[in-house]
Structure formats: C-alpha cells, structure tokens
Amino acid sequence: MPIINARSNNGNSDGDRLVVDIYPLSSYYFSSKPAAASKDETIADRALRLKSNYDAFGMRTCVEAVILVELFKHPHLLLLQSKNCIYTLPGGRLRPGESDIDGLKRKLLSKLSVDDDDNYRTHWEVSECIGTWWKSDFETLPYPYLPSSGRTPKECTKLYLVKLPSNRDFIVPKNFKLLAVPMCQLHENRKTYGSIIAGIPQLLSRFSINMVRT
Amino acid sequence: MVASPVVNTYPLSSYSFGTKEPKMEKDTSVADRLARMKLNYMKEGMRTSVEAILLVQEHNHPHILLLQIGNTFCKLPGGRLKPGENEVEGLKRKLSSKLAANSPNMQPNWQIGECVAVWWRPNFETIMYPYCPPHISKPKECKKLYVVHLSEREYFAVPKNLKLLAVPLFELYDNVQRYGPVISTIPQQLSRFQFNMISG
Numbered sequence: 001m002p003i004i005n006a007r008s009n010n011g012n013s014d015g016d017r018l019v020v021d022i023y024p025l026s027s028y029y030f031s032s033k034p035a036a037a038s039k040d041e042t043i044a045d046r047a048l049r050l051k052s053n054y055d056a057f058g059m060r061t062c063v064e065a066v067i068l069v070e071l072f073k074h075p076h077l078l079l080l081q082s083k084n085c086i087y088t089l090p091g092g093r094l095r096p097g098e099s100d101i102d103g104l105k106r107k108l109l110s111k112l113s114v115d116d117d118d119n120y121r122t123h124w125e126v127s128e129c130i131g132t133w134w135k136s137d138f139e140t141l142p143y144p145y146l147p148s149s150g151r152t153p154k155e156c157t158k159l160y161l162v163k164l165p166s167n168r169d170f171i172v173p174k175n176f177k178l179l180a181v182p183m184c185q186l187h188e189n190r191k192t193y194g195s196i197i198a199g200i201p202q203l204l205s206r207f208s209i210n211m212v213r214t
Numbered sequence: 215m216v217a218s219p220v221v222n223t224y225p226l227s228s229y230s231f232g233t234k235e236p237k238m239e240k241d242t243s244v245a246d247r248l249a250r251m252k253l254n255y256m257k258e259g260m261r262t263s264v265e266a267i268l269l270v271q272e273h274n275h276p277h278i279l280l281l282q283i284g285n286t287f288c289k290l291p292g293g294r295l296k297p298g299e300n301e302v303e304g305l306k307r308k309l310s311s312k313l314a315a316n317s318p319n320m321q322p323n324w325q326i327g328e329c330v331a332v333w334w335r336p337n338f339e340t341i342m343y344p345y346c347p348p349h350i351s352k353p354k355e356c357k358k359l360y361v362v363h364l365s366e367r368e369y370f371a372v373p374k375n376l377k378l379l380a381v382p383l384f385e386l387y388d389n390v391q392r393y394g395p396v397i398s399t400i401p402q403q404l405s406r407f408q409f410n411m412i413s414g
Binding site (some may be wrong): 143150187 | 273275332345382384395401403404
C-alpha cells in the first residue's frame with residue numbers, strides 16, 4: 001500500500017500514532033433517520049440561552065470530530081451541511097462535567113449513527129486533539145489562542161481526529177446532508193467553510209495519511 | 215487518547231543575546247533560489263528542510279523567535295538537510311549554525327519536540343501546500359516544522375546581518391501578507407498544546 005506522505009520515523013515513538021489509515025468512501029454505507037426536534041429559536045433567544053448557560057456553568061466547550069475518507073486518491077473530510085450553506089463538523093456542546101471523549105461519542109451517535117445505541121455498539125475511535133479555538137464572546141470570531149487580555153473566554157471548540165474502521169454504516173438525520181469534501185477544496189477557503197474548517201488541512205499536515213486500497 | 219502536550223515558556227528576559235559573523239543568504243533573488251533548488255533536485259532528489267519553532271512568553275502570551283533578513287522578510291531558524299541526514303540531528307545542526315555561539319563549550323542543548331506541520335512544494339515555484347496535492351507523485355520539497363523546547367536560560371549568538379524577533383501569536387495569526395502562509399498558520403498548529411507560562 002503506497003504511503004503518500006512517506007517519512008522517516010526519526011526514532012520517535014510518535015511514528016505510529018501519526019499514521020492515519022483512511023479507506024475509500026465506497027466502503028461506507030449511508031442512510032438517514034428522522035431529524036431531531038429542532039431548536040428553532042431566533043438569534044436573540046439563542047444569545048440569551050448561551051448567556052444564561054455561561055452564568056450557570058462557565059465556559060461553553062464544544063467538541064468536534066475530524067473524520068477522513070479517501071476518494072480520487074486524495075483525503076476527504078466528512079462535513080454536515082444544513083440549510084444549504086451552513087457546514088459543520090459532527091459534534092456539539094459538552095454537558096456540564098462531561099469529558100471530551102464521552103461528549104464526542106454522544107454527539108457522533110446522535111449525528112452519524114442510530115439513536116438508541118445505548119450500549120455504544122458503534123465504536124468510535126477518538127484519537128487526539130488536533131486544534132483548539134477560543135471565542136472571547138459568543139458573537140466574536142474564534143482564535144487559536146487564549147485572549148491575551150487574560151479574561152476567560154466564553155467558548156472553546158476542540159477538534160479531535162476520529163479514526164474510522166474499514167467499513168461502517170452512517171445514519172444521518174434527515175435535516176442534514178453528509179458530504180465528503182476534498183482537502184484541497186477546504187484549504188484556505190474560509191469564505192465557504194469558516195476559519196475552523198478551512199484550517200483543518202494545516203492541522204492534519206503532520207500526520208502520515210495512508211490511503212488503504214481495499 | 216493522547217493527552218495535550220505541554221510546552222514550558224519562559225520570559226524573553228531570561229535569555230541573553232549576542233552577535234556573531236554574518237550568515238549571508240545563498241541566493242539573492244527568488245528566481246536564483248528556485249534555480250539552485252532545481253539543480254540540487256537533479257543531483258539529490260526531493261529536498262527535505264526542517265525549521266524550528268522556539269517559544270518564549272511575554273505578558274502571558276506565547277511568542278515565536280523569528281530571524282529577520284533586511285527590512286521585512288522573516289523566517290524560522292532552520293534549513294535544508296544533507297542527503298540521508300536524520301531530521302532531529304539536522305535541525306540541531308541548523309539551530310547551532312544560526313543561533314549558537316561558535317565556541318564549542320557554549321552550545322545550547324537543543325531539545326527537539328514534536329513535528330507540528332509539514333508543507334509540500336509540488337513544483338519549482340514558491341507555492342507550498344499542507345498536503346501533497348493529488349496527481350503529484352514527485353514533490354520537489356518537503357518542509358517540516360518542529361517545536362523546540364527551550365530551557366530557562368540560554369545564550370543566543372545571532373549573525374550580524376540578521377535580527378532576532380519575538381513575535382506574539384496574535385500578530386502572526388492570519389497575517390499571510392507579512393509572514394507568508396507557513397508562519398501565519400503556526401498559531402493554529404500550536405493550539406492543541408498547553409502553554410505553561412513561567413514568570414521570571
């Protein structure tokens with residue numbers, strides 16, 4: 001299997017951890033499930049809700065999954081598209097006291113799998129955190145460092161690399177489309193995807209992505 | 215799951231700086247540089263270069279050490295590996311060449327940490343990508359950026375023709391015009407680290 005980003009191991013034990021096996025898009029099966037009850041709220045209502053959560057629980061932490069597949073010999077990122085122009089990574093807000101891993105697995109089940117999978121039959125392999133973004137206020141842009149003012153940020157988003165097995169059934173709520181977007185299209189395309197998603201190729205560059213031929 | 219790696223950063227004031235003989239650039243123009251790269255490629259194949267991200271802290275915000283050539287052009291300390299040279303050894307060699315005093319008993323003990331970014335040059339042009347573009351089977355250069363962990367005190371000797379700057383992450387972020395696509399994305403690539411900002 002040709003490893004495109006072949007590199008010397010350097011004697012680092014990092015070597016194995018940095019190899020990511022990805023499989024062809026065609027080895028995965030996609031179907032849909034009913035949409036979750038929507039939080040159809042106005043922007044003002046949402047702002048109020050976020051503020052009252054902050055007052056009660058402190059900084060809002062979101063965890064999001066970076067999941068890759070292979071197509072046309074190039075890595076593609078799985079993105080959820082809603083309302084035709086909003087692209088999001090599978091993930092969402094952590095509950096108070098919930099760990100990053102538990103929260104991410106819960107969100108992955110809700111966004112990409114069957115809901116009643118209480119026994120976690122679908123095993124998600126969460127690898128490592130590849131980047132963190134902070135917002136000093138809910139309406140401001142995210143930045144990849146803590147505000148230098150020293151004030152606590154209101155929101156933190158952590159991106160985790162999730163490794164897929166060689167096949168899986170994805171079951172997506174009807175109100176989302178699941179897309180596989182090539183890295184070369186994400187790169188520097190902040191206008192369409194926002195800074196966080198458009199910056200993913202740069203966050204993944206240190207990994208050796210092994211495109212497995214099945 | 216791997217825990218967040220930690221980087222200890224010390225204040226800029228805990229380091230001392232001197233000068234040494236100039237280290238001139240081998241090429242005087244971008245065109246010359248690309249021509250020399252082509253010649254080397256014919257002889258030795260793909261160029262591998264390694265660069266160091268040296269971090270200090272000021273006002274509780276991480277800063278990266280950059281070498282400034284002339285009035286505007288900034289680069290990370292580092293350079294091309296010799297054919298077959300190990301990456302870590304090569305980076306130490308480049309760091310000593312650019313930033314260490316010449317005397318053998320004043321060599322910093324360079325602690326090379328994790329690789330945080332890899333950039334690929336598909337053709338003999340200035341553009342680089344954080345992945346090997348599809349349909350490119352023979353990239354011309356592979357550039358790897360490593361975090362280097364500094365100890366609390368170091369003495370750096372900077373070549374007379376270069377300036378050593380400590381630039382805050384917030385100044386680098388998104389500033390492609392001033393620092394180029396590689397350096398301006400370092401803040402995102404460091405965002406998974408936990409910075410332990412130690413005061414003097």
